Amino acid sequence: MGRKLTFEIFRYNPKDPKSVPHTDGFQLEETDSMTLFIALARIREEQDPSLQFDFCCRAGICGSCAMVINGRPGLACKTLTRELPERIILMPLPVFKLIGDLSVDTGTWFRAMNEKVGSWIHTDKAFDPAAQEERMENAVAEEIYELERCVECGCCVAACGTANMREDFVGAVALNRIARFMLDPRDSRTEKEYFDVIGTDEGIFGCMGLLACEDVCPKNLPLQDQLGILRRKMGWTALKNLFSFKRT
Amino acid sequence: MAIDTTVFVRERTGLAAYLDWLQALTGTGLILFMWSHMVLVASVNLGAGAMNTIARFFEDTYMAQVGGPLIGITFLLHFVLAARKVPFRSEQQSVIWKHGRLLRHTDTWLWLVQVVTAMIILIMGSIHMWTVLTDLPITAAKSAARVQGGFWLVFYLILLPMVELHVGIGFYRIGVKWGFIKRKDRKGMKRFENILTAIFIAIGLITIVRFLTLTI
Numbered sequence: 341m342g343r344k345l346t347f348e349i350f351r352y353n354p355k356d357p358k359s360v361p362h363t364d365g366f367q368l369e370e371t372d373s374m375t376l377f378i379a380l381a382r383i384r385e386e387q388d389p390s391l392q393f394d395f396c397c398r399a400g401i402c403g404s405c406a407m408v409i410n411g412r413p414g415l416a417c418k419t420l421t422r423e424l425p426e427r428i429i430l431m432p433l434p435v436f437k438l439i440g441d442l443s444v445d446t447g448t449w450f451r452a453m454n455e456k457v458g459s460w461i462h463t464d465k466a467f468d469p470a471a472q473e474e475r476m477e478n479a480v481a482e483e484i485y486e487l488e489r490c491v492e493c494g495c496c497v498a499a500c501g502t503a504n505m506r507e508d509f510v511g512a513v514a515l516n517r518i519a520r521f522m523l524d525p526r527d528s529r530t531e532k533e534y535f536d537v538i539g540t541d542e543g544i545f546g547c548m549g550l551l552a553c554e555d556v557c558p559k560n561l562p563l564q565d566q567l568g569i570l571r572r573k574m575g576w577t578a579l580k581n582l583f584s585f586k587r588t
Numbered sequence: 589m590a591i592d593t594t595v596f597v598r599e600r601t602g603l604a605a606y607l608d609w610l611q612a613l614t615g616t617g618l619i620l621f622m623w624s625h626m627v628l629v630a631s632v633n634l635g636a637g638a639m640n641t642i643a644r645f646f647e648d649t650y651m652a653q654v655g656g657p658l659i660g661i662t663f664l665l666h667f668v669l670a671a672r673k674v675p676f677r678s679e680q681q682s683v684i685w686k687h688g689r690l691l692r693h694t695d696t697w698l699w700l701v702q703v704v705t706a707m708i709i710l711i712m713g714s715i716h717m718w719t720v721l722t723d724l725p726i727t728a729a730k731s732a733a734r735v736q737g738g739f740w741l742v743f744y745l746i747l748l749p750m751v752e753l754h755v756g757i758g759f760y761r762i763g764v765k766w767g768f769i770k771r772k773d774r775k776g777m778k779r780f781e782n783i784l785t786a787i788f789i790a791i792g793l794i795t796i797v798r799f800l801t802l803t804i
Contacts, residue, residue, distance in 0.1 A: 411692055551695045572766055578609070
């Protein structure tokens with residue numbers, strides 16, 4: 341006989357004028373290896389078919405099911421109920437636009453963020469489809485891959501005090517993206533060009549080092565180290581260009 | 589992050605970086621000053637003569653007369669620089685307060701401690717500097733008389749932990765922000781910072797008690 345779990349789930353449908361933000365309680369008997377995703381699916385199937393939450397891969401790869409679990413952002417599919425107390429409070433991620441209940445629109449935010457920081461390889465080289473792919477050192481490829489593991493779930497942004505207070509802050513996810521392209525030998529952007537993207541208070545200098553991003557990242561990305569590297573790199577770039585910032 | 593709705597070209601400037609550099613450098617300078625200050629004042633524990641000799645040295649070399657106001661300016665500059673990040677709008681204050689309570693995350697709380705202590709230090713630190721620097725020379729007898737008066741005892745019992753907390757957390761924060769403290773060292777450094785803060789508060793309390801019991 342498993343524990344009797346009590347779920348308190350945030351409910352609100354912004355599209356319905358009659359809907360008022362409130363919390364609904366559900367009870368469920370815990371089963372072996374139960375994840376929050378399994379619990380939510382059961383609640384929806386057995387108790388309330390109107391409950392909205394996002395999921396896709398169920399394996400911590402797609403990043404869809406991020407939500408605030410007992411105060412901390414995390415992935416529902418990667419969170420085992422046995423790691424949580426009997427009373428589980430679920431809320432949607434802050435910062436992002438609420439679709440309904442636990443479902444938020446991270447897509448619009450991430451699209452805008454990726455466009456803002458130019459999150460793709462910038463190169464002048466013409467693409468030759470017949471040529472062999474350029475090679476890079478294995479060590480470099482591994483370093484890039486380590487940062488490329490980000491699933492854009494939005495947990496780092498939701499956990500960030502700065503991003504919660506200031507909507508213009510790009511968040512750890514964007515800075516991690518830039519760190520990734522800085523490592524990539526195929527990207528021809530110079531340090532000064534990177535500085536134009538993140539050398540501001542919306543970028544790396546807006547980060548206050550609260551490190552909640554580092555502590556909640558479900559993929560355990562090395563965000564603390566990357567943010568430190570970026571601040572130092574961009575700090576040096578600024579000093580090197582002390583007298584040469586010009587409007588171009 | 590706001591979605592761009594305007595079309596404009598932002599001026600290319602390194603201002604944010606320079607301000608961040610200055611914040612870290614003034615912060616580091618003040619941390620080193622505060623730790624040295626504590627050790628120097630604590631010299632009274634070795635005897636009033638020890639403290640008087642040290643104070644005399646700083647006045648004879650004009651380090652107190654010139655350095656004092658310079659520290660004051662650095663202190664105010666550091667406040668203005670760090671205030672760029674402090675939530676002054678009630679809307680932001682409410683967001684960060686709710687966020688902190690929901691997240692229950694130590695480093696986020698530590699930042700809020702820094703913000704609150706900063707406001708108290710701004711006022712009390714200014715009063716302390718003004719009082720001491722307008723009444724040179726510094727002697728153990730004068731300091732003891734102040735503390736024994738009662739008002740300044742309460743004043744320093746509040747200011748001491750505020751400063752040591754702010755300085756200790758600041759030391760850790762500069763380390764993680766600028767990447768000197770890496771992921772693998774973070775836990776250890778946080779422990780080190782906590783111990784260091786506790787040691788300095790203890791030294792401070794012992795020194796206050798010494799002033800309290802010093803025969804003038």
